[in-house]
Amino acid sequence: MTTLTADEQAMLAGDAGPAVAFAMRIVHRLAEGLGAPRLQEITAAHVDGCLYNGQVNLDFATRLVDLGARVAVPTTLNVGSLDLLHPEIHRGLARDTDTTTNARALMAAYRTMGCAPTWTCAPYQLARRPEFGEHVAFAESNAIAFVNSVLGARTDRYGDFIDICAAITARVPYAGLHRDEARRATVVLDCRELPPELFDDTSGWAVLGYLTGSRTTGVPALTGLTAVPTEDDLKAFAATAASAGGVALFHIAGVTPEATEVRGLPVITVSPTDFGGARRALTTVEDAPVDAVSVGTPHFSASEFAALAALVRGRSDPKVPFYVSTSRAVLDQAADDASACAAAGITLITDTCTYVSSIVDPKARVVMTNSGKWAWYAPVNLGVDVVFGTLAECVRTAYEGQPR
Structure with missing residues (x-):
């Protein structure tokens, strides 16, 4: 009672x-x-x-x-x-x-x-x-x-x-x-075999989130990581781990505030081979022309706008529609970088997201993203295939027509 x-x-x-x-x-x-x-x-x-x-x-x-x-x-x-x-x-x-x-x-x-x-x-x-x-x-x-x-x-x-x-x-x-x-770790993912260069781009943290969500239940604790994540990295990790496996709380040794003792817990060792398999699993079709690019799931941050603006300044007229989902608050905060993205032909979206609303052309069959969450949900929600890549690969594909 x-x-x-x-x-x-x-x-x-x-x-x-x-x-x-x-x-x-x-x-x-x-x-x-x-x-x-x-x-x-x-x-x-x-x-x-x-x-x-x-x-x-x-x-x-x-x-x-x-x-x-x-x-x-x-x-x-x-x-x-x-x-x-x-x-x-x-x-x-x-x-x-x-x-x-x-x-x-x-x-x-x-x-x-x-x-x-x-x-x-x-x-x-x-x-x-x-x-x-x-x-x-x-x-x-x-x-x-x-x-x-x-x-x-x-x-x-x-x-x-x-x-x-x-x-x-x-x-x-x-x-x-x-x-x-309920907040104590229940399982350990030993990541010491993963070289730090796998996490040079935020998409790497999304891949690790997919591995974590798909291979664990309860509260996972990650140990052995030498790469230091940004908040955008942790956002990508959290979103994909929550989508792929319902993770609501995770600990990363030396990073998250409640990471504690993990001795005596079951251990899952994560290898570079596991990591590569997870990255491939987020792509549902190979060697197919991309019909659109969508990033910002979860919503783009100001620092992500800065990174994208640096990649697209001087470009215009992408070969395929390029969407960025973000919040009104971030759109105001990152006004200059967001304007540079819009000037490069990118469609800026607020209030919603492309995988829950009718924004992407229904004729699109293949969409590229750097979001593990988008890659997880879009095939069912939109009936599309997904090509998963880094933010730089998304930009190259949108403007140069290279899907990988």
Whole structure:
């Protein structure tokens, strides 16, 4: 049985209004189902339910709005189904269709509840982000893994509907990765055989994320790495590990803040051969012409814009459509580099991502990316084959027509 405080009992009874009572019933039922002894107060939330997947998404949000719901903690929003700044980029969705209308209404509903219109899958790139030990309620798999692992804040996996209920009540079940005992490593990946040059490009960290997600369960700890990752590297690792295997927390010796003793745990040795196989696995077709290039999954950072701008300055008119997905905040922060990319013929996308929205031409059969997450999801979501490569290889392919 989950014990509630007097304040939480009052919320459940409706003393704070019908919306809080509705949300608290859901949080409490989840806590009971998880066997949580109590609820945990949170200080922030990141909501994924703003992405339109069907009528139920809109019905739930509308119900909350009708009840007068307002978030009780700072709450950011994940990607939506539309780029509200650049609606002309969408294909197959006329602006007056039911799907588009509902997607807009859903995004508006979450703003009505007081959520910040951040529309990003990388909320840790925003000015305010969770601190070490802070309890939060985050949805979006890569954000969960990054916040838990890189920042050392604490969130369990929260999906649609429970995310906004947590934001309204400022409560989650005290269960899962909110607890000390659940955050300890359960398996070791020994990476000492991997030479550091494999990680000269961020795509190498995505490959290692794929290896980690596909070969482990629980909480993996990586040891023996000599390469020092940037935040972009860790973002790529977290996103691919979360996609390929549901990793919500990882430790890297000497890098992440909670990396601790791993003696006595089962060990998996990772070899260069394993690494090469994983890189090849992220490519689904060989020697095929590329129809488009898509990067920025998770959303491009300011430093990634700087790297891309350096590669494309002086270029124009890519041979195939070239897309970069990013957030509004980063687009403002990296305005000069983003403008250089746009001048080189690259399409900049905000508020959404190319693997969840109708942006890539449906006739495209092969798309190149440097994102392990995009490579994992796009074949099913979009029905395309994927060529996986470095950022430089993506640029070369887009402008020179070389797929590898």
